[in-house]
Every structure is written in structure tokens, then in C-alpha cells.
Amino acid sequence: MTNRLAEMTTDQAKDAVRTAPLAIIPVGAQEQHGGGMAMSTDTVRAVGVAELVAERLAGRAVVAPPLTYGVSPHHMAFAGTMTLSPATFAAVVRELVDSLYQHGWRQFLVVTGHGGNNAALSVLAQEYVHSDLTFAWTPLTEIVSDLITDVSEVHGHAGEAETSQMLYLAPELVHSEQLEPGALTFDELSTPARLSRTKQGPRMSVGFDVYHKRGVLGDPRRATAEQGRLLVETAADRIAAFADELLSA
């Protein structure tokens, strides 16, 4: 039986409230990912990992339809990017959680394929501190950052790790011949770009056009499906382990 709420009938959902107490909500983005990758990359990855997590939980989780848009103002210099304001994004997730809460769900896990959604999700998590539901959320690449090696000095958005994940999950959305390197070294960054990557210091957000004219961090040409499999499957493992503890608590 499917664990996708989208494909269930209402009768199946009624059963799932009891049998599958964890509701996973994948949230992505519609935003530029360089010259060689589809703009749905973050949604695709969020859905992909959410389903792998649900699979590992063997019937104890349902996966809600993906929110295909995220908070992407920093990519608006690139055509085709579409962004929600943080307040609207948060309102959507809040109302999705509230909907499932009304049907009886009490444990929620938002899987975000897009780092731009993190701040709004953190704010939401604060709102739920004294509620009677559990609200967890997870980024993807960050939780497997220890496995990312042999990459350019500057790497990140649409770079090695993300492209690898797409080569594993949805190779048809990667145009390998059009992959091209973005910012690779700290030295080539402008001051604001460099400052925004400070490790032990203040934080600052810059548009991705400030990093590089193509909005890419790192060298996606070095991506491999094999590395993608490692990152994706390990992320799913770690999230599933977390969820398993949560469900057993």
C-alpha cells in the first residue's frame, strides 16, 4: 500500500492516522540550479528522501504532497526562480500541520530540499515548543556533510554534492554536458560574498549572483551518481533513525 497521502483515498488516510503516526511533509523550491540542472531540483530531492525515509519506517509514516515552492529571494536574479516570502511559506506549513493535526496526527517531520527554507522552519519550530505535537524538520545535505569530501574549496548550491544527489535520484533532470563550474575558491569571491561564508563570525545573506554570475558554488562536473547514492541513502538512514527514536519515545 502506498504511503503517499496524495494517492490514498480518505478511507486509507483514516486508517493511516492510527498505523502511520508520523506525517512527513516534503518542501522544496523552484529556483535556478545553474545551466545544467532543472529548477525543481530541491523539490525532487525532498520528495526522494522523504519517500526513502517512509520506506525505512515500514508503514509507520505517511508522506504528504510536496510543497513545490520555497523561500528563494537570493536566487531571484536568475530567470524562472519563484519565491514565497518567509511568512507565507511558514503559513502554508503551519496550515498543513494544523490540517493533519485535526485528523489526529501528532508527529510531524518536514524534509526540506532547500536551505533557504531553514530559517522559516526554525521559526515555526519555536512556535510549536509548547504545543502537544512534535515538529521536527531536516535539511538534507547538511546532515551528511561529513561525507562530502574531495570538493572545491567553495562548494554548495548546485555544486558537487547536490548534483550527485540528482544524478542518483533523477538523472533525467541533469544535463551533464551543460554543467559548468561556479565559484571555486575563496580568493575569487567579492568581499560581501566571502564575508557571508565566514565560519566564526557574523552572518550575512547575499544574492547568489554575488557569488558567481552563474549562481553556482563548486564544480558540478565532478558529481557522480555513486556519491549521490551515498549522500541520499545515508541521509535517509539518519533521518529514519531519528524518526524511529521519536516514534518509540
Next chain:
Amino acid sequence: MTNRLAEMTTDQAKDAVRTAPLAIIPVGAQEQHGGGMAMSTDTVRAVGVAELVAERLAGRAVVAPPLTYGVSPHHMAFAGTMTLSPATFAAVVRELVDSLYQHGWRQFLVVTGHGGNNAALSVLAQEYVHSDLTFAWTPLTEIVSDLITDVSEVHGHAGEAETSQMLYLAPELVHSEQLEPGALTFDELSTPARLSRTKQGPRMSVGFDVYHKRGVLGDPRRATAEQGRLLVETAADRIAAFADELLSA
């Protein structure tokens, strides 16, 4: 080449601003559709028709990622339904339009597979009256209502016409053996349910559990893929004709 913004790269989107001046945004719902149909029915139909319209426009339109959630408070008595408030739903669509506007698009068509979204879309349309963009939106079944014949006295949500569309567009999401009739005649409706269907008189909204314990209007067992094809393809024809005029204006 694809007309789906989700699958495009940013470079393709940049070209599309010029070549495909109409942006189509499909919006659906996650809500009960009786015992035999998937809860994503409205999203599936919105996307299906949106793509048929784009096809007919032969490169002059792009299709944005679907908004997979809509305004469904009237179905919340049924497990698995998820709803956005009208204000949040409108905020999302407004921000999606604004995003594409920033890239240069000026003509917008929202295709909604769910009647519960109509009111919020009507409000939005009022906001755009004095803007420099064109905002149109369309329901599906309503624009081919003249083709719906031989149905039960009461029909509508998850009934003959909607199920037919799904049998044509996504038969794998219809469990034919589980289809069951809902409210069929005015006589069996409670007073509030009947009043809410008044033709020449005041309007009133009731929960779909007030219509029928299964939330279905009509008899989905009478649905056929052939009828679905007629409704879907004609809707696409009519919307495309409208868009064509708009693009030529």
C-alpha cells in the same frame, strides 16, 4: 523542449520569457474524493488540463509547478484532507505571480482543479484590475457543464463528471470497485444542504458531510473514460482558445 518550468534550467526559462509569454499555474487540492478516488484528484486534473492547454498553444506558454494544496475547509470532516486558509492560498498565488512578473512575464492563467479555490482566485483577480499584468483563472468542470448530461439530479464533487475526467487522465488513481454513490436526489438532502444548492436565491456553504456521509455528490459508478476525454479535451480547447485571444490582443 519542455514547457514545464520545473524541468527547465534557468537558461531555458530566460528564453521562455520571450517566446512563451503566458504563464500557466495549476492549483489543486489535497482532499477527500470518496471511497474510490485519490485525494490528489484536483491537482492531477489541474496539471493535466494545464499541460494540454500549453500543448495547444505550441510553445507560447509555460506551466509552473503545481500548487498541490487548496482551500478545502468544507472537506475537513474527512481524514486526509489538508486545507489552506483562503488568505494563505491567495498569498501563495500572489507571490508566484509576482515572482514571474519580476522575470518579465505579464500574462497569467491559473488553472484550478478545485472549486473551493474559486472565491480566493476571484478576490485576487480584483486586486489585479489596475495592474499592468493580465490575470485570468479558470475552473475546469464548470466550463464544460453544457456537455454533462445523463447524470443524477444531484451531482458534482467526486461524481460522474469528475470521476470520468480521472478515468481519462489518471485511471491508476481510480479504484473502480470502491466507487459508490453519494447524494443523488434533492429529496434526500437535509434542508441546509438543499438550500446551499438554491439556483435563484441566496448562497450558503455547507460541509460535504452535510450533503452525504461519504462526501460525494452523484454516482461515480456511471463515469467513463470516454466522457472524461470529452470533458477534458473540450475544457483544454476552450481555455486554449481564450488564451489565444489574450495572446493576440
Next chain:
Amino acid sequence: MTNRLAEMTTDQAKDAVRTAPLAIIPVGAQEQHGGGMAMSTDTVRAVGVAELVAERLAGRAVVAPPLTYGVSPHHMAFAGTMTLSPATFAAVVRELVDSLYQHGWRQFLVVTGHGGNNAALSVLAQEYVHSDLTFAWTPLTEIVSDLITDVSEVHGHAGEAETSQMLYLAPELVHSEQLEPGALTFDELSTPARLSRTKQGPRMSVGFDVYHKRGVLGDPRRATAEQGRLLVETAADRIAAFADELLSA
């Protein structure tokens, strides 16, 4: 005894909660109605019909003070039009309903003399689906459209039917010698204007200056008080019949 809440003392209102369980709220607009009719036309018609309905209900309904402003962005090209945003308009109606709810009323009927208020009222109606109050609302001309005959091909705002209603209800606000025809045929409409009147197709809102430089649809010179009486009294009949059923349920 009066059924107008405005004219009652609080003691009379206290009695009315028991004896007159239906609260009717008339909402209108302050907007252009061509060169020959007062801008309060929609408020005057809403109040007029609301009072006729209350009369027919013989003491079972109260009429709240009118909201003299509505949602009229599409008339802002014409001097003297004043508009509320849909959100503010809805907030007002919501708070009026809430006020009367606190005193014990549970059945509400908003009578709108202005079609621009319909979308916001539809949204409001969705909010009340799962409340313990009944919220109905009604347009005027639409519910007697079957009685409108012998009019120009294009007709509507400030045209034959509306002017007739004013000649019956408040002839002193009609300057007959200044009535002048507006848009009369589809052929004379611009493409956007024509598209916005599509029957089986997408919806679009345009400013009334796009329809005609005088913002009028139809030929108000053909209006008669007799026709107005038919429309107004029949509308009151139909609304009262609806309310009667509601009160008996």
C-alpha cells in the same frame, strides 16, 4: 415596532435576539453608476431589499445598519468611487457577525447590492462552514436574472435592470434626463472586455473603464419603475422564502 437595529434601544435588541433570530446585514458600495444615478445606488438597493425581506418575515428578522462601502477597485477610474480592499471588507463583515453572535444571534444573511462584494463574501462563507452559525449571503439582480428580458446584448452595471430597481426604490436618486447608454453589443467591446464576459471559459476582471468610457453596461434609458418593482419584489420574495426555510430548519 421597527426591525432596524439602528433605531432600536438595547432593550429592544435584547428581546429581538429571541423573537427575531435572523440578522440581515445590508452591504452596498460607494461607486460610479454612470452619469444619471447616485453613487449610493448599491447601498440603497441592499437596504431596500433587506427591509422588504424583513417585512415578509414578520418580526423574525432584524436589519443591521448598512455597510455603505464595498469592494470597488474596478470602478476607481471614475471620480467619487471609494473602495475597501477585499480583506478589510471581509474583516468588517466578520466582526459584525461576531458582535451579533456574542449577543445570541446564530443565523445571518448578508444582502449585497454590489457584485464586487461577492468574492469576499464567498471567502467568508467558507470560513463559517464548520462554525455553529449559519452564514448565507445573497446578490440581488442575479437571483432574478430570469425576469430580465428585452435588454441590450451587453447589459449589467448601471444598465436597464439596475436603473429600474432605483426608479422603483429611490427615484429621487435617478436623473432621468442624464441617463445615457453604455456598452450595448459584444462587437463594440475590446478584446479584454469581451474575454471577461466569456460564459464557458476562464474568468478575468477588467476595470469598468475598459468596458466603456462611461462605465455603463446596457441602456439605462429603457429602465422603468414597473420593471424595477418586479425585480425588487421578486428578489425579496425569493430571499424571504429561503430565509423562511432556514428559520424552520
Next chain:
Amino acid sequence: MTNRLAEMTTDQAKDAVRTAPLAIIPVGAQEQHGGGMAMSTDTVRAVGVAELVAERLAGRAVVAPPLTYGVSPHHMAFAGTMTLSPATFAAVVRELVDSLYQHGWRQFLVVTGHGGNNAALSVLAQEYVHSDLTFAWTPLTEIVSDLITDVSEVHGHAGEAETSQMLYLAPELVHSEQLEPGALTFDELSTPARLSRTKQGPRMSVGFDVYHKRGVLGDPRRATAEQGRLLVETAADRIAAFADELLSA
């Protein structure tokens, strides 16, 4: 010619932008005024004075339709009172001002018949400090308080001065035989009620049921139409003098 925007045609309004640069907006309330006075008292007085002011300005001012609802939470213990929240009330006035601003008006005077609206109007006035429009507002009784003599120690809402104004402006809305005294002396007030009337000290708002079970301050039986005429006509004089200076500045 009328100075009421409600009764004007749009053509007349177009002329008025030039000839009548001051827009007066009367705002009232729907709230209890004791056992002998209509709940529309504040709206009636606002409209009455607004029109007297416009008359004195001899064609240099227009009067907008009245906002018949105000901020009345402190009267909600009494049946029939209807209240807007301060935020919604302010939003309405803001949008009315903005509407007329779009047509060319730059000078605004809100006449409020209800003290409960003062705080929200003060807030609005702050918003307009650095705009290019002039926003003034005026209470009624407060600006002629020097003329109120021979009244009970405690007096105010629905008391001598207000009832006198109604006997002058709309005697048909006063039921003299039902007028009854409310709180008359400080000694009979509860501590919170007394504290809320502190002159040189902190401010506090209490419900009018805390002042007196009938919600009345003072003795309306002592009201006279003659005193009402003095208060109303002097208020109109003073406001008109103010407006005259404003228009000449």
C-alpha cells in the same frame, strides 16, 4: 446642489474634487445608549454635525457616506452593540482616505460621534504625519465641553449632553418616557470605575456595565433640545472655523 458624495453622480464628484477640496467622513457607532435612545445615536450625531459643517463651508466640502460602525468593545455587555476592532476600523478609514486621495482630494476631516473611535483615529493621524495629505479628525461633545453646565457629577455617555443633541437632531430616536438616570455621583462608582475617571493620573478603560447596570453616565431626563441646539451648532461653528483656516492655509 448636494454636498453628499452618496447622492452625487460620478460627474458631480469629478467637479467637486476642484470646488470642494475638503472631504468630511462621518463615523459613528452601533451601540447601546440606555433604555431611551436609539443605538445609532453616534452615527446620527456624526452625520448631523458633518452636514452642518459642510453647509457652513458653502460648497467647499463634500460629505462621504457615514461609517455606521465604530470601536465599541466597552459596550458589548449590552445587546445590539456591534463593534469593529480598532485595527479594522482604522483600515476602513485608511482605505476611504486613500480612495478619495486617488481622485485628487488632499484634505480630510473625520467627524466622529463616538469617543471609542478616538484612539484609532489618533493612531491614524500619526501615520499621515509625513504624507502629502492633511488628516484632521474631531470628536463632538469634547469640543464644546465648556458649554456643558448644570449636569450631574458623573456625566457622559447617553447622559444630559448627548441626549440633548439627539433631541435637537433626531427627536424621533429619543423615547423620552424611557429615559432613566445612570451613574450620577463618584461615590456610587466601584473602584475600577472611579479610577478610570481619574483626572490627574493613569488611564484605564472599563466596560460600561462596570459604571452602571444600564450603561448610562448622567441623567438624560434633564436633556433639552435647546441645550442640544447650543452644543450641536457651536460644535459645527468651531469645526467649520478650523476647516476654514485649513482651507485657507
Next chain:
Amino acid sequence: MTNRLAEMTTDQAKDAVRTAPLAIIPVGAQEQHGGGMAMSTDTVRAVGVAELVAERLAGRAVVAPPLTYGVSPHHMAFAGTMTLSPATFAAVVRELVDSLYQHGWRQFLVVTGHGGNNAALSVLAQEYVHSDLTFAWTPLTEIVSDLITDVSEVHGHAGEAETSQMLYLAPELVHSEQLEPGALTFDELSTPARLSRTKQGPRMSVGFDVYHKRGVLGDPRRATAEQGRLLVETAADRIAAFADELLSA
């Protein structure tokens, strides 16, 4: 033991809920006070008086951390002024009250050193009318206006009385040699400035640059610490007397 919540530990606060049932919240402003006084003047005075009041109440009140920003749009023409919108200011105070309410406090007194905060506080006071908490608020100079004598015809912001208070409370923030007179007589005011000071008539808010190029009303050179002591200590007396009655009620 301190009565400042800022300096307490949570354990001390837990005791204070019982022993000190009045919570005093000082709110000020960051805004120009002429050439000779610090921009924190209103915060300093609010805190100063709040602490004197708490002292007089001998352990029955706590003082919350000051809100160091207020509603100051009318001073924005002067560098260094920082302003909150009335809505945000009110939201902050509302949330502070709500926080303490959750810990058990039920009596609240906001002490504002800045008149620009009055309108928003009045609105807030209306919201609390039917709550189960007591919300009082107090300006400073206004409640001792009977003691202000021998001042220029026009006086007020950064003038004699306010500067005197600062000379008493925080002389180190007054640069006496830089004090300079502002607007002193009605005759020298522009029409809008004069109208905004009308006693028996409409109200209007103007920027303080409209009053005088230095934004000062009155002659601060005539201020004395002795006069400041009289104003400050009397204000504290009066507020404490009020609070004492409240606590005994």
C-alpha cells in the same frame, strides 16, 4: 531586594508573582530632544518614574525591562530618531503583558515617557476591557500639568517641563550650554502647527519640524532641577496612589 525583573533570577520572579502583583512596564522612545538633550530622554524618564512608583509601593510591584523604542514618526525629520509603527509597538506591549500573564500577573501599569505612545496604548486598553486582567497606563507630564507654571505660551516637547525632569533624573544627559529655545508663541507658528494645538476643536498631527526647525516647544533654558523634582516626585505620588487603590480593590 530589587524590584527590577531584569535583575531578578527566575526564582525571585516566582516569588514576586505572589508578593508583587503589579507589573510596571516602562516604555520610552529614541527621538530628538533638541540640541541639548539626549535622545533617550523619554526612556530615562519612564524608567525613573516607574522605579519611584515601585519604591512607594514597597515591594508590591515589579518593574519590567524598559521598551527603549516608541512611536515617533513625527520626529523622523531629525537624525537619530527611531520609530516603531503603532501596530508593532502595540504588539510588543501586548506580548509582554501576555508573557507576564502566563506567569500569574493580572495587574499591569505601563508608564510612558513619550506622548507619541499614548494613542497605541489607548487602543490596547480597549482590547483589555473584557479580559480578566487590569491594564492601566500613564503619561508623565500630563498628570502634573497643574504644576507647570511660568512657561512660555507654547511649550511641550523638550521644553521647560521635560528638561527640568531630566535635570533632576539624569543631569548628565543634559548639555545645558547647548539648550536653545524653540517655538515660544502661537503667533510664530505656521497655520498647520497652530491648528494642531487647537484646544476646543479638531485634532491634527504635524511633524515637529513643522513647529520649529529645532523641533522644540518652549524654552528649555528656563528648566531647573528643582522644578523637575516637583514634577517627577508628584507624578510618582499620583501614580502610586492610583496603583495603591487598584491593588486594594
Next chain:
Amino acid sequence: MTNRLAEMTTDQAKDAVRTAPLAIIPVGAQEQHGGGMAMSTDTVRAVGVAELVAERLAGRAVVAPPLTYGVSPHHMAFAGTMTLSPATFAAVVRELVDSLYQHGWRQFLVVTGHGGNNAALSVLAQEYVHSDLTFAWTPLTEIVSDLITDVSEVHGHAGEAETSQMLYLAPELVHSEQLEPGALTFDELSTPARLSRTKQGPRMSVGFDVYHKRGVLGDPRRATAEQGRLLVETAADRIAAFADELLSA
């Protein structure tokens, strides 16, 4: 000359716009810090570091008045904690930035002494990505985490590092004899508490009462002023270095 905007006159601020182009805004919290530390701890630390940074920048920065309240829902189980919602907190900071922007400032640095403010500040930072101002913000302890050694396995809020900072900056607000250990090891944490500290996995927020009945993480008895000096002065160094680069860019 002072670099505190609170203590400046408006004339001094006018000069500072030119000479001190960086505006530093310290934001703190009013929240429990265990049995031995004042609830203003986060505000004290934010102000302390902000001033040290300004000192290092030698006249090129001003320090705005502190926002003494932050986002602290997770501490509301402890008496005396006061919290703003994330939306209100963000609105305040946004309006403070906007105020200074109007006077000419273009570079902003928010120093937060409280981690609960981070999420709202991250959201704000996204809003400013495409503005013409620079918005940076910085936590304190996180940017010197490499210097925190010899601490308990679980450490953080009101633990070794934070108490050390207070012993250095404001020893009078630390009651050493009342310091007591909180949660020290992962083993003693409940499952939700432990999950919320997951390094490579999903994020979750829990109330601090879930960590430990005293709301403390770590052992504040091991704090020293010397360690505090190292952390505080190094944080100031790093922030100043960042600001210096920013100012030179």
C-alpha cells in the same frame, strides 16, 4: 564622544551618519538563566559586546539602544521570562533598521545575546538580500565555540561559557553561591531532549524544562571571569574584524 545613539543629541547623530556608517543594534532577552543569574543576561552580553566592537572600530560605528526583549517561548515554563513572537521581534528590528536607513545609514549589524533570536534574524536577513543596505547579524557564544573547552558533555544555556561571560561583564548580576548544575550528560536527557541536540540529523525545539527542571545546560559553577574575558574579547575581535572588512568593501 559617545557612540551610543541613546546618549547623543540629534545633532550628534546627524554627524554620525557620515562619520560612523555602521549601526550596531544589540538585541537580548528577558528570560530565565537558572537560579544564579539575572534574567537580563542576554541583553547585558549583547550590549557589552556591541560596545566593545564599537570601541574597536574607533568612531566608525554607533550603537543603538538595546532591544531588551527577544524570542523566548522555550523558556516560558520559568517565571519572569517574557517573550516576543518571532513575527513581532522581526517587525521591531525591521522598523529600527528602516528608521536609521531614512537618516542615511546603510550598514547594519545586529548583535544578539540570545540564540532564540537567530531564526527570526535569519529570516530578516533573507528579506534584505536584494535591498541597497547591508544587514549582518551575529550570535556571541557560537562564534567563539572553538575556545570553549573543559566543559560538561551537555553545555549551553546558563552554563559554563555564558556564566563566564557574565562574570567578566557584569559580576554583580551573578549570584555565585546560587549557581547550580543543570543537565550535564546526554545520558540523563529524555529522548526528545536528546534528539533536539542531534548533530547530523533533523532539528527539533524543546522547552528548556524538557532539558532540565532548572532550565540549565552545563555546570555554571565552573565558570570564571578569566574564561569570560577570553570569550567576550575574542568575540569582539572577530566581529570587529568582520565589520572592518565590511566598512572597507
